[in-house]
Amino acid sequence: MQLQDKFQRSIKYLRLSVTDRCNLRCFYCMPDKGIRFLPKEQLLSYEEMLRLSDLLTSMGVDKIRITGGEPFVRKDLIDFLEKLSLNSQLNKLSITTNGILTKPFLPHLKALGINQINLSLDSLNEANFNKISRREEFSNVMNTFHQMLADGFRVKINAVIMEGINDHEIGDLAELAVKYPVSVRFIEEMPFNGSTNNHTTIKWDHLKILKELKIKYPDIHKTPTPGNSTSENFTFQGAIGDIGIIAAFSRTFCGSCDRIRITSTGEMRTCLYGHNVLNFKQLLREGHSDASIISKIIDAVQKRSKDGFEAEKLRDKTNPIGESMSLIGG
Ligand code: SAM
Ligand code: SF4
Numbered sequence: 001m002q003l004q005d006k007f008q009r010s011i012k013y014l015r016l017s018v019t020d021r022c023n024l025r026c027f028y029c030m031p032d033k034g035i036r037f038l039p040k041e042q043l044l045s046y047e048e049m050l051r052l053s054d055l056l057t058s059m060g061v062d063k064i065r066i067t068g069g070e071p072f073v074r075k076d077l078i079d080f081l082e083k084l085s086l087n088s089q090l091n092k093l094s095i096t097t098n099g100i101l102t103k104p105f106l107p108h109l110k111a112l113g114i115n116q117i118n119l120s121l122d123s124l125n126e127a128n129f130n131k132i133s134r135r136e137e138f139s140n141v142m143n144t145f146h147q148m149l150a151d152g153f154r155v156k157i158n159a160v161i162m163e164g165i166n167d168h169e170i171g172d173l174a175e176l177a178v179k180y181p182v183s184v185r186f187i188e189e190m191p192f193n194g195s196t197n198n199h200t201t202i203k204w205d206h207l208k209i210l211k212e213l214k215i216k217y218p219d220i221h222k223t224p225t226p227g228n229s230t231s232e233n234f235t236f237q238g239a240i241g242d243i244g245i246i247a248a249f250s251r252t253f254c255g256s257c258d259r260i261r262i263t264s265t266g267e268m269r270t271c272l273y274g275h276n277v278l279n280f281k282q283l284l285r286e287g288h289s290d291a292s293i294i295s296k297i298i299d300a301v302q303k304r305s306k307d308g309f310e311a312e313k314l315r316d317k318t319n320p321i322g323e324s325m326s327l328i329g330g
Contacts, residue, residue, distance in 0.1 A: 063091060221236070
């Protein structure tokens with residue numbers, strides 16, 4: 001069976017948020033103070049996540065990315081990943097991390113066949129990194145980065161570009177692709193920051209980011225981009241890695257979106273900009289059968305919006321965009 005929406009987009013990719021907690025406070029993602037992290041019972045248990053993963057992979061999902069909050073903040077993550085990796089219908093298991101606690105677990109990840117890691121790194125300047133993340137963890141993150149390379153992981157660097165904050169570092173961040181075989185992905189800032197301060201326009205959209213890159217690397221040019229990719233990919237002379245630009249705010253890639261999300265509170269989203277469409281936690285805890293959950297998933301996916309703009313319009317007006325990305329799962 002292949003899960004498909006009414007626009008014939010196959011759903012192949014699950015982003016699974018395993019926690020709302022984090023050891024950073026990146027200001028574009030969550031407020032510094034006043035965050036109320038959820039009690040454990042309000043998160044899905046690992047057993048519940050495994051059951052949902054089994055159901056979704058039986059419906060054609062073949063790629064799962066673990067995200068959060070910071071995944072490594074949750075206890076026993078490796079045991080969970082070990083169980084998840086036994087799912088024979090899964091072609092790819094990957095993880096997005098801020099790198100703070102990740103280094104000691106790299107050998108475990110390797111052993112589980114997790115070869116690709118997305119590392120969030122918005123600045124190469126320690127003071128600026130601290131300002132953005134509101135914590136002092138730069139050296140830990142960089143140590144993890146270098147260890148990941150030494151261990152042969154495929155590394156993607158995620159950098160959210162923000163006006164007056166790290167826009168002056170676009171060139172330096174891109175240079176990582178000259179020094180190392182990494183993908184440096186520049187991400188448009190989205191309004192999911194856990195506050196009511198939600199921007200409706202951005203200065204650093206994908207076009208402006210590319211224009212800036214062209215100043216330093218005039219020969220930068222597109223490379224073939226897989227159909228379901230959210231990033232437009234580029235290379236330039238001298239690069240041993242590559243560059244990706246993710247139009248997460250401009251939403252240029254919705255037409256081929258193959259992903260769904262399970263939030264840390266156990267709800268399904270068929271679009272990042274939309275509302276929750278299915279409460280898995282409730283279904284599981286009420287004792288619904290696999291068949292019942294499967295039919296609800298099919299139904300919810302059928303109702304999926306055409307794109308992120310339509311999904312945003314259909315949101316409940318009492319629940320405007322602005323929740324923290326750490327809840328939704330990035
Ligand atoms: N804590 C992990 C990390 O930072 O890599 C995983 C969770 S984090 C929510 C996943 C990704 O979402 C990160 O790469 C982060 O940069 C991105 N992100 C968070 N808030 C964002 C926002 N408002 N706009 C764009 N990207 C955002
Ligand atoms: Fe934490 Fe990741 Fe959000 Fe930063 S982006 S606060 S590391 S969840």
